[in-house]
Amino acid sequence: MSVDVYSEKASCERLLSVHRWTDKLLTFRTTRPAGYTFTAGQFARLGLEIDGEIVSRAYSITSAVADDELEYYAIIVPGGKFTTRLDALRPGDTVWVEKLSYGFMTADRFTDGKQLWMLATGTGLGPYLSILQQRDVWEQFEQLVVVHGVRHREELAYADQLEGLRAQAVAQGLPARLHYLRTVTRDPAAADGLLAGRITALLRDGALEQATGLAIGVEQSRFMACGNPEMVTEVREILRERGMTPLRRTGGGQFVTEDYW
Ligand SMILES: Cc1cc2nc3c(=O)[nH]c(=O)nc-3n(C[C@H](O)[C@H](O)[C@H](O)COP(=O)(O)OP(=O)(O)OC[C@H]3O[C@@H](n4cnc5c(N)ncnc54)[C@H](O)[C@@H]3O)c2cc1C
Ligand SMILES: NC(=O)c1ccc[n+]([C@@H]2O[C@H](COP(=O)([O-])OP(=O)(O)OC[C@H]3O[C@@H](n4cnc5c(N)ncnc54)[C@H](OP(=O)(O)O)[C@@H]3O)[C@@H](O)[C@H]2O)c1
Incomplete structure (x- = not known):
């Protein structure tokens, strides 16, 4: 999806931190879109710009509902389109967060x-x-x-x-x-x-x-x-x-x- 189209349903946020548990497992935090609400157990859809297009994937939110930031726990999949880019991100880089939260496992x-x-x-x-x-x-x-x-x-x-x-x-x-x-x-x-x-x-x-x-x-x-x-x-x-x-x-x-x- 093009960035223009995606930006209608997603908010441009910033990567705040990355904690590496192993070479393949990491916890990362982003800023939280203004007015973003979710119920504990739900997931966000995140977008990364890759070759001029947005690639989006689902990520469970690990942070508390009242937290100012959003946290996620991720595996880097060998050869995975989204996670190969995620692995290379540095604090300050852009992560798109869709404005709606999703999921029924609450x-x-x-x-x-x-x-x-x-x-x-x-x-x-x-x-x-x-x-x-x-x-x-x-x-x-x-x-x-x-x-x-x-x-x-x-x-x-x-x-x-x-x-x-x-x-x-x-x-x-x-x-x-x-x-x-x-x-x-x-x-x-x-x-x-x-x-x-x-x-x-x-x-x-x-x-x-x-x-x-x-x-x-x-x-x-x-x-x-x-x-x-x-x-x-x-x-x-x-x-x-x-x-x-x-x-x-x-x-x-x-x-x-x-x-x-
Ligand atoms: C509702 C939902 C919530 C999700 N929440 C998370 C999350 O919190 N953390 C997370 O790391 N991923 C989560 N995922 C998976 C995530 O959305 C992507 O599939 C993952 O990032 C791989 O994307 P990719 O483009 O790098 O790899 P792709 O090219 O899409 O490769 C997909 C392959 O990678 C493997 N794979 C994908 N996700 C995982 C995983 N989590 N653990 C082990 N193997 C995997 C599978 O073999 C799968 O066939 C969730 C998926 C769904 C549907
Ligand atoms: N290249 C490949 O062929 C291949 C295959 C699989 C995974 N991978 C990649 O390697 C990484 C693995 O991630 P991961 O270790 O977090 O995930 P995982 O493969 O799902 O393993 C996590 C745990 O789930 C267990 N498990 C797997 N299948 C199960 C089942 N049917 N029932 C109950 N438990 C089950 C595993 O046990 P076991 O140790 O007994 O499996 C392991 O303890 C991913 O990046 C994935 O894409 C690659």
């Missing part, structure tokens, strides 16, 4: 349930970082569970932030307890509290329930799954086998999911 859509399970592979962790910065979710549920699955342990980004959110919630006397589970699939089995194996295998064989001490069931459990589309599909199948159905606008349902590609 915790406020659940009207019941005691446990919120948030399953992520790779950068699919992003939406949960924003959700967990909202006080409401700590009051809405009794148990919050984040399960982050990655290939290698150095890809377990945001561990300190998640531990910090848990400690802050305890200090503030918020009702919910956060269980934060991490699993690696391509490193040797862990001796330091990490799980080993795919999220789907751990869900199927009861390892997630064992690690948290929580029983999964239709009455009490609500699920979000985000990231690798094959993981998301398999999670949906496992949950259906357990009697759960997708969240419906008209009410009912236990899970909501988001595919990243």
Whole structure:
């Protein structure tokens, strides 16, 4: 799309900072368009000008809804059109942010349930970082569970932030307890509290329930799954086998999911 056409629906913002977790994983921040609103768990569409045209991609917003800036957690895909350019950006460079926010994977859509399970592979962790910065979710549920699955342990980004959110919630006397589970699939089995194996295998064989001490069931459990589309599909199948159905606008349902590609 040409810059002229795109500029009607997007706002010209600035890259503020880049934090590199590994050579392929980074957190970046942009200025926030004037009047931009979103619900925790939603994504923005970002545009970069490449060869005179705008290339746009979806990015989950990791920052809190009240933050002055917008933050995102990204992987650089080998040969990827958008991310190759993203990798080369420097603070001060232009990033277009579409004026609307998108997505339905928000915790406020659940009207019941005691446990919120948030399953992520790779950068699919992003939406949960924003959700967990909202006080409401700590009051809405009794148990919050984040399960982050990655290939290698150095890809377990945001561990300190998640531990910090848990400690802050305890200090503030918020009702919910956060269980934060991490699993690696391509490193040797862990001796330091990490799980080993795919999220789907751990869900199927009861390892997630064992690690948290929580029983999964239709009455009490609500699920979000985000990231690798094959993981998301398999999670949906496992949950259906357990009697759960997708969240419906008209009410009912236990899970909501988001595919990243
Ligand atoms: C709703 C939604 C939200 C998204 N949020 C994020 C986000 O917060 N962070 C993020 O990094 N990406 C996110 N993505 C993916 C992102 O929009 C782009 O696909 C990604 O930037 C690659 O673009 P590209 O042009 O560089 O690569 P492309 O040429 O588009 O290459 C696509 C290929 O890269 C791989 N790929 C794409 N995204 C990922 C990923 N996140 N992790 C692992 N492999 C991937 C897949 O194999 C895919 O087929 C999201 C996608 C959707 C649909
Ligand atoms: N060139 C290629 O052929 C190729 C292929 C894949 C990815 N890539 C690139 O390499 C990067 C990988 O990114 P990433 O590691 O964040 O993403 P990822 O490949 O989705 O892996 C993240 C985690 O998800 C797990 N996973 C994958 N498929 C799953 C499934 N069906 N069910 C449950 N868990 C599943 C992985 O386990 P496992 O370790 O068991 O897979 C890993 O622990 C991307 O840039 C991608 O484009 C390249």
